Amino acid sequence: MIALVIAPASAAAGSGGMAGNATPTDELGNAKSDDGTATVQVNSTQIVIKSTPDRTPKNIAILAGVAGAGALVGGLGLYYHLDARDLSGKVSTADFTNRPWTPTLQAAYDKANHEATYATVAYSIGGALLVGAAVALIVTAPSEETTIIHPHVGAAPTRGGAAVSAAWSF
Amino acid sequence: MRTPTLGLIVVFGLGAAACRPDVAYGTYECGPEVACPEGQQCDETSDLCVAPPNAKGFTCPDGDLEPDNDITTAQPVGTLTCVSTARQLKSCLENGDGLDLYKFAVPDGCASSAVTAVLASSIAYEELKVTLTAADGTTVIAADTECASPSPNDARVTRCISAPVAASTSYVLRVEPTGSGACGGACAFNRYSLTVQLGTH
Incomplete structure (x- = not known):
């Protein structure tokens, strides 16, 4: 959804009757929508409205789903990583232990190796999903839309005065 | 954005x-x-x-005093007193050697005597057992059991015998493989120490 405040830059800058209104402007003095998704540029011949539409709920859901799945799988990798680290710490050594290599140590050794493999695989899959989500975020970003409004101003004398009319086409 | 993410994957992977x-x-x-x-x-x-190239085959550094497989060639433990100090014998059972016999005698006049024998061997090779027999080498008087105080070294297994013995009597201790832990025959050997002591019970 885009909320637009259409006003000349001078008015938006806070002069005259617009003083006190909190109409946001960009650094060039152009009016901006409240949510910053559109800017309005007014000159003597046309009004240019540039806006960026919101992502669709489906797009947001897919991106969030992929990123969430990536984080979940990455978290699983972290679990296996930490478990493998603990098990490895129980058997790894550089000094003489004065202990025999028992089936219990062999089981810990095997489990640590397996879990390190699981961690690597989970990190790879989780990372790939996160990269995919990041790429999709960039690729599916809605493109900026530009609407140009041409004002038409007319003036005609009337009895005792004049009539001024304005129309916009776009 | 892709480069840092790929970097994270590499870091986590490593x-x-x-x-x-x-x-x-x-x-x-x-x-x-x-x-x-x-x-x-x-x-x-x-x-x-160790690294495979540095692995050497089984040896018997303390010597295997063969022949010692029958009662006539049984190795003497040595002279024991009624309350003796522990006498330790070191030997091994090589592949194909199924028995080592040791003989000892309880001196005259020893009252309420008991013999304590402790067999310590490596857990890496075929399991060994020790049995106390009469002088004929076959009549079993006591079989070994798990020692009350296990070996402080996890790489060694100890089996113990504690049995009453009579004065002026000869006995034989049989050391032999149990048949288990022999790697299917590839490690059917072991080094051991046998400690024998006389005391009272």
């Missing part, structure tokens, strides 16, 4: 790889049936897990 066990050579003693960590081999001379 981190996970770093969590693999790393066991240096010569840090563990050989386990049951010459078990060693992956990429290592039991050096049957030192009982240590």
